[in-house]
Amino acid sequence: MLIKSPSASAARECDVTPESVYLSRRRFMAGAAGALALGSLPVRADNERYAGVEPGSPPGWLADKLSQVQWQSVTPGQEALTPYKDVTSYNNFYEFGTSKGDPARYAGKLEVEPWTVLVDGEVAKPGPVALERLVQPHRLEERIYRLRCVEAWSMVIPWLGFPLAELLKRAEPTGNARYVRFESRLAPEQMAGVRSGFSLIDWPYVEGLRLDEAMHPLAFMAVGLYGRELPNQNGAPLRLVVPWKYGFKSIKSIVRISLVAGRPRTTWESLASDEYGFFANVNPQVDHPRWSQATERRLPNSLFSPNVIDTRLFNGYDEVASLYSGLDLRKYY
Numbered sequence: 370m371l372i373k374s375p376s377a378s379a380a381r382e383c384d385v386t387p388e389s390v391y392l393s394r395r396r397f398m399a400g401a402a403g404a405l406a407l408g409s410l411p412v413r414a415d416n417e418r419y420a421g422v423e424p425g426s427p428p429g430w431l432a433d434k435l436s437q438v439q440w441q442s443v444t445p446g447q448e449a450l451t452p453y454k455d456v457t458s459y460n461n462f463y464e465f466g467t468s469k470g471d472p473a474r475y476a477g478k479l480e481v482e483p484w485t486v487l488v489d490g491e492v493a494k495p496g497p498v499a500l501e502r503l504v505q506p507h508r509l510e511e512r513i514y515r516l517r518c519v520e521a522w523s524m525v526i527p528w529l530g531f532p533l534a535e536l537l538k539r540a541e542p543t544g545n546a547r548y549v550r551f552e553s554r555l556a557p558e559q560m561a562g563v564r565s566g567f568s569l570i571d572w573p574y575v576e577g578l579r580l581d582e583a584m585h586p587l588a589f590m591a592v593g594l595y596g597r598e599l600p601n602q603n604g605a606p607l608r609l610v611v612p613w614k615y616g617f618k619s620i621k622s623i624v625r626i627s628l629v630a631g632r633p634r635t636t637w638e639s640l641a642s643d644e645y646g647f648f649a650n651v652n653p654q655v656d657h658p659r660w661s662q663a664t665e666r667r668l669p670n671s672l673f674s675p676n677v678i679d680t681r682l683f684n685g686y687d688e689v690a691s692l693y694s695g696l697d698l699r700k701y702y
């Protein structure tokens with residue numbers, strides 16, 4: 370399957386954790402009991418790639434799973450990780466404001482425990498599911514993915530989570546299900562950006578995928594990054610990550626997942642359908658009216674080191690191409 374295939378995203382460092390990392394993790398885990406007693410667990414303090422990561426305080430359902438993570442199950446080869454500081458301080462999460470620093474500043478207000486996700490629509494097993502129960506059946510994997518925003522910046526982020534397909538299969542989609550609709554939490558009293566009234570967005574934030582896209586092994590539900598739980602600004606406690614599409618498809622802080630027959634109305638498409646399509650596949654040939662999509666700024670960058678690189682079709686994830694054979698990508702952008 371995906372992990373073993375020599376595809377564009379397959380792990381170079383192979384699907385087995387390198388022994389040195391494994392051993393130091395074991396050493397670390399041996400010391401973890403003390404850290405747990407303090408209520409915080411810096412889960413990847415073992416690895417220098419994870420330097421600078423703020424220790425989180427994972428909820429019980431996550432702490433239990435961290436010892437069995439399949440580390441680096443997908444990596445983008447030799448590309449450097451975007452430092453933790455940049456991943457967690459340069460964000461888009463309009464519920465908390467429109468500037469890049471707003472989510473880090475204000476998303477702390479979001480209450481993420483307890484958290485329930487409603488799974489409904491065209492499924493044999495609908496119902497509300499407590500987050501811990503939703504995550505419980507899954508072994509967590511680390512996937513290091515490129516994230517490409519339509520604003521022409523990009524990052525490389527080590528996510529922790531499980532394939533979206535596994536979650537969907539558990540709900541048992543009926544024969545009528547053709548799309549998946551996702552909805553974000555809406556809690557105005559906790560969300561300064563929603564209260565401000567300046568935003569043109571019709572809340573809650575909604576995204577969607579065609580069912581075959583959602584079932585693709587690269588489509589991922591993240592519950593963590595950098596070996597710890599998701600910081601709120603990155604979409605705690607549960608978010609979607611679709612690495613071959615522009616970042617706005619990767620909806621944060623999900624409270625509802627619906628299998629539906631018709632194509633859902635999504636937030637950015639409703640706002641400006643000439644600028645943001647439903648598919649939103651990364652494509653250097655199809656420009657946004659305000660941004661060329663031919664290149665991107667790989668963060669971190671600066672005036673003196675702009676770090677501009679070529680953008681690749683499907684963000685370099687060639688293995689999704691067959692989902693779109695016969696589709697005119699200029700028309701269905």
Ligand SMILES: Nc1nc2c(c(=O)[nH]1)N[C@H]1C(S)=C(S)[C@@H](COP(=O)(O)O)O[C@H]1N2
Binds near residue numbers: 462464603
């Ligand atoms: N609920 C919600 N999800 C969202 C957004 C948002 O404003 N609200 N912004 C999207 C956009 S435009 C991008 S680029 C990514 C950014 O994810 P990051 O902040 O973790 O890098 O989140 C996406 N998910």
Ligand SMILES: [Mo]
Binds near residue numbers: 617
């Ligand atoms: Mo974005």
